[in-house]
Amino acid sequence: MLALRMKKPPTEEELERRKIVGINAETVTHVTSTDFPGHYPQEEHFWDINIFRDNLKVEFHKNDPLEVSFSLVGVDASIANAFRRIMIADVPxxxxxxxxxxxxxxxxxxxxxxxxxxxxxxxxxxxxxxxxxxxxxxxxxxxxxxxxxxxxxxxxxxxxxxxxxxxxxxxxxxxxxxxxxxxxxxxxxxxxxxxxxxxxxxxxxxxxxxxxxxxxxxxxxxxxxxxxxxxxxxxxxxxxxSPVATASYRLLPTIKIKAPILGKEAEKFARCFPEGVIGLEKVTRKEAAQKGSEYEGHEGELKAVVKDTMRDTVSRECLRHDEFNKKVELGRRRDHFIYSIESAGQWNSDAIFLESVALFKEKARKLEQQVVNMVR
Missing domain, CATH: 2.170.120.12 (DNA-directed RNA polymerase, insert domain)
Incomplete structure (x- = not known):
């Protein structure tokens, strides 16, 4: 029998690429999640609780009694939306x-x-x-x-x-x-x-x-x-x-500058985004002196750099200008959800999310029991 030749496991860079939803001038691509068994030949992608624990992250950006903003990373959109719906409809x-x-x-x-x-x-x-x-x-x-x-x-x-x-x-x-x-x-x-x-x-x-x-x-x-x-x-x-005035989430925007954007173009590029998303820095002597560097010979000129993508609204304004078409790549990260919750006052805003987690856990336990009863 011929032994099957196992494919090399995907690199971290490849895994990150698969998580990005492509934002183009007129279309949105790669909108479907692919990390499930059978999608990629000779790659398992079976759900594993240890991998899930390693990838799961919750990071708070703002935590006031009546308003909270935080990131939930490492879950599928169905899970993220379940939390949102529970906060709106099931927290008493x-x-x-x-x-x-x-x-x-x-x-x-x-x-x-x-x-x-x-x-x-x-x-x-x-x-x-x-x-x-x-x-x-x-x-x-x-x-x-x-x-x-x-x-x-x-x-x-x-x-x-x-x-x-x-x-x-x-x-x-x-x-x-x-x-x-x-x-x-x-x-x-x-x-x-x-x-x-x-x-x-x-x-x-x-x-x-x-x-x-x-x-x-x-x-x-x-x-x-x-x-x-x-x-x-x-x-x-x-x-x-409902305990919330609003409960919503959005995917983390990604901005990849693929080629140098310098001088006046850099200033124009920064104006295509909300304030704080794109920064302007001077090309250093080290960058300009490096042979083969894209910044060679541009010492002291302004260059565009990505500062804070979380502030971006993904307006695609930069894609309207021909000079930026080949120099920038926009996207959204599929498993990074930025929540915004405004409490109506009876619950602290962060407690609403924690209560939704407890209610979701109870729903899962009841579903598990129903499946067991159905099998019996």
Whole structure:
């Protein structure tokens, strides 16, 4: 029998090349992942947990309570998108679910006002919101829901608009002419019951994330009186339960300068990109003196160098100019995802991602159990 001749394993440079999505003037190429068994002859590419651990990286670029930016490297697009969808649809929060309207003489209809109230994000003690509060159990047909301290938060809004007797005679500003001309989220009152006084007291009390959210405008004689019930839910049921204002990702841009770009061309090339992406440096004496160097004889001239590709928006502006067509190669790295997450306020922005990882792990465990049951 003839022994099969094994192909040499791909070099690191070749593996990196396979990860790049080509960005051309009119087309995008190499969009499909190729690191799976059978694609390349005599290369296995079977999934290996040790290789996965070595390649997996998480690097934070910005970490504020309400906004976070980080890179997730070494995963497939399906996994990266699963985290994004879980953050939007499966991480639980609380929001106003029921509005009991007692008196509403404003120009806003009851159902519209209730909808506006439901979209206001609320904050509170992290332990109370995420550990103490549970989901409200859906009652059976004919049964009343059981409201208790661990599944329902009570709120109220009671505002009456009246004339301000101390306002100047020539005053035209409604906020000075009247009391409560504008109804803000800060006018909503929280009424703790039971063990809620332990978890939602002081700075941890339930309150709007942004107290200046405008709910309605009133004029003298108009009033809003209502009580509200807040429950725990997830974004897949309604967008008001989603913990994020935005949750998105993009692939890391790559810029490869294949031939020297010097002088005025270098300055023009830098203007084709957002500020900070391309830098201008002088050709050193060492570079200019090196025989066969592409910079030979150009000592002191400005040259274009890649500084920070993460700032790039991949506008392809440089590809519009003929002088750069053969000198630059644009792309995106297929396994490098740059996330941008803005929290609505109930979760810290980085905690939303960590919670999505925990939920993804639980989903995988349930799927594994279903597969085992199916095989049996």
């Amino acid at each position: 929060t609380v929001a106003i679910e029921t509005v009991l309207m007692e008196n509403n003489t404003s120009v806003i209809q009851d159902e519209v006002l209730a909808h506006r109230l439901g979209l206001i994000p609320f904050r509170g003690g992290k332990e109370g919101l995420h550990k103490f509060m549970n989901f409200l159990k859906k009652p059976a047909d004919g049964e009343d829901p059981q409201y208790v301290d661990y599944n329902t938060i009570q709120l109220s809004l009671n505002v009456d608009c009246t004339h301000n007797e101390d306002a100047a005679k020539d005053e035209e500003d409604p906020s000075k002419l009247y009391h409560h001309a504008n109804v803000y989220a800060s006018d909503i009152e929280f009424h703790p019951v039971g063990r809620q006084t332990k978890y939602f007291a002081g700075e941890d009390a339930i309150a709007p994330v942004n107290p200046e959210i405008l709910i309605a405008k009133l004029r003298p004689g108009q009033s809003i009186h209502c009580s509200m019930l807040m429950h725990k839910g997830v974004g897949s049921d309604h967008a008001k339960f």
